[in-house]
Amino acid sequence: MTKLRAGLIGTGTIAHSAHLPAMQYLGHDIELIAVADIRAEAAQAAVKKYGAETWYSDYRELLNRDDIDFVDICTPEFLHCEQVVAAAEAGKHILCEKPMAATVDEADRMIAAAKANDVMLMIGHSRRFTDRYRNAWQAVAEGRIGNVQIVRENERRPVAMYSALDLATGYWSPDGDRPWISDPEYTEGAALTNAVHEMDLARWFAGADALSVQAESRIAGECVEVADFLTYTITFKNGVIGGAEIVNNLPSGYPYFHMLEVYGDQGSVRADDPDQSPYAVWSQGGMQFPVNFDQLLHIDNAYIREIGWFVRAIQIGAPPPLDPWDARQALALSLAAVESSKTGRTVFLSEMEPSSE
Amino acid sequence: MSNQPALTIAGDNDLSTNAARHAIAAVPDDPVYLWRSIADPVVSKAPVVVLADVAERAGFAQAALDAGIPAVSLPIKDPDVDLKQAIADGRLRLMSRLHGLPTLARLQQDAMNGTVGRRYGVFASHRIPVNFADELDDVVDDLVTYCCSLIDAPLSRVSVTTSDLGTSETAGWFILARFADETIATIEVAAVLPEADEPAGELLIEVTGSDAVLRAAPEQQGVLIRGAEGVSRSNWYAEPSDFLLQRATQLRDLETNTTSLSAMKLMQKRFEAATANQAVEV
Structure with missing residues (x-):
């Protein structure tokens, strides 16, 4: 197979913790040509550690290169639409981090741009690429638990989730004072940071689109200005009920973990991070999980598979392993949950369609 | 004497x-x-x-x-005006059968003594065998009453989704409850487990907060046997009456009846919210 030449836009937390290491692992299929980040030091750190040829502080310069086959966009969601459309118009195939965009309208424009320019677009819902969820889904698809009735997922994140990763760089602060991920001007918080994963999995396991959602959210942690706690109940069109409680900003000693339970009329599937990390240290300060984040079963080698399968699809001219429409629907669900939590209303997904706005 | x-x-x-x-x-x-x-x-x-x-x-x-x-x-179904008033003025107080489980009795004490720091939320799920679906309402009321005792704050908003889960009657209650201190409770009860001889099922309670997370799975109080004939388990729950009587004494000693009042309102509002399919302000 021909090696594909890649450019990566946004060298922040998820790039350094997941995408760049995965690309390095996939070196037989991928050659990292260039990276771009508005923060020169972040881009330079990526070049130094992962061996890119060069770096740019303006992503458009990267897109202007003729020797790049695909771009991996690892920026915040509010930049995705602009950057994906630009990449599509530059003729690059696109892998873009979740959540797909900040609005459903933006997601539709991204899909339209990819189609108009005949490039592949895939959104990186990484959990679809883990052994854990693929095995669970396979059991469901084979009918081993009968008809699905309930999909329950809970996710917990400690305050210091990324502290053990020794990242070269962290979250970008657009206004210079606080990271975008905790700034209400730039994000809706847990609904898009975490819940879009759970929304996508719930929809996948339910095997249907959602009809409506009820949600509650709050700001739980200190010094936080976006909702870091979200709980919701989804009613799917086929009657399946989905639910998740997502709690961030838990004590530092608490592990990062995800729980999935799927109940059918003939059985159930349960997948937990083991109680709750493969490596735990007990000390005076309590229990710590030094390798929790990158060793968890619900992550395993997801990014290697996600990027590897995306590249393989380009190489052989196959459709993307994950249709961007799925990511668009997960985004719509997350935004519906935000609306419900703010208003107290049951929000129907039909309300989230751009034509009804 | x-x-x-x-x-x-x-x-x-x-x-x-x-x-x-x-x-x-x-x-x-x-x-x-x-x-x-x-x-x-x-x-x-x-x-x-x-x-x-x-x-x-x-x-x-x-x-x-x-x-x-x-x-x-224990939880009272459809209390009349007099009983509601008695709960409101503290003459009648409510507890849950779950307070009789030693694990949950301990969890309730820890939740109330500040172990979790600033409390974020309460997650509670109780799955019971399908052949005990006719006990679903009682199971919901017990879980609701227990959860309110972990929070001890006035109830402010309730959202409810119900489902027949492929049967002819309501088999699942999915409740989101917001309290005046901003604690959010997620309460899920479903008759979704295979037929069994006893109704205990699977119960999970979690209280999340800034300083700690409390997690109790009382069904782990059992002996699990994996043998040639499959998997069987026998629970060894302690006699619940001791802990129930302790809880009754605790309740009588409380200056306010916030817990019981919130439990009563949540037990009632869940039906209103389910019918409306919208959040109900309390």
Whole structure:
């Protein structure tokens, strides 16, 4: 197979913790040509550690290169639409981090741009690429638990989730004072940071689109200005009920973990991070999980598979392993949950369609 | 030795009988009166603990209150105006059968003594076998009452989704409840497990907060046997009456009845919210 030449836009937390290491692992299929980040030091750190040829502080310069086959966009969601459309118009195939965009309208424009320019677009819902969820889904698809009735997922994140990763760089602060991920001007918080994963999995396991959602959210942690706690109940069109409680900003000693339970009329599937990390240290300060984040079963080698399968699809001219429409629907669900939590209303997904706005 | 009972236990079932037996054993000098029938008069002014079956609880509670005796009861279905008023002014207090599980009794104490720091939320799920679906309402009310005791704050908003889960009747309740102190409770009860001989099912309670997370799975109190004939388990829950009577004493000592009031409102509002399919402000 021909090696594909890649450019990566946004060298922040998820790039350094997941995408760049995965690309390095996939070196037989991928050659990292260039990276771009508005923060020169972040881009330079990526070049130094992962061996890119060069770096740019303006992503458009990267897109202007003729020797790049695909771009991996690892920026915040509010930049995705602009950057994906630009990449599509530059003729690059696109892998873009979740959540797909900040609005459903933006997601539709991204899909339209990819189609108009005949490039592949895939959104990186990484959990679809883990052994854990693929095995669970396979059991469901084979009918081993009968008809699905309930999909329950809970996710917990400690305050210091990324502290053990020794990242070269962290979250970008657009206004210079606080990271975008905790700034209400730039994000809706847990609904898009975490819940879009759970929304996508719930929809996948339910095997249907959602009809409506009820949600509650709050700001739980200190010094936080976006909702870091979200709980919701989804009613799917086929009657399946989905639910998740997502709690961030838990004590530092608490592990990062995800729980999935799927109940059918003939059985159930349960997948937990083991109680709750493969490596735990007990000390005076309590229990710590030094390798929790990158060793968890619900992550395993997801990014290697996600990027590897995306590249393989380009190489052989196959459709993307994950249709961007799925990511668009997960985004719509997350935004519906935000609306419900703010208003107290049951929000129907039909309300989230751009034509009804 | 006193001639008057120190405690009256109302009800004519295994739970009330065991509670009376244990109470007598624990405090031999304090007689306990087992009030088996509403038709019988209340024999003393001793506090009443109603452990009767659900259909009889309102009657026992009302009779006690009519005699001027405060009562603690397991959840009461459809309380009338008088009973609601008694809960509002603290003469009638509510507890859950789940307070009888030692794990959950301990969790409730820890939740109330500040272990979790700033409390974020409560997650509670109880899955029961499909052949016990007719007990679903009672299971919901017990879980609701227990969850409110972990929060002890006024209820402010309730959203509810119900589902028949492929059957002909409601088999699942999915409740989101917001409290005045911003705690959010997620309460899920579903008759979704395979048929079984006992209704206990799978129960998980979590309380999240800034300083700690409390997690209890009482079904882990059992002996699990994986053998040639498959998997079987026998639970070894401790006798619940001791912990229930302790909880009743705790409730009587509380200055306010916020917990019981929120539980009563949540038990009622869940139906209104389910019918409306919209959040109901309290």
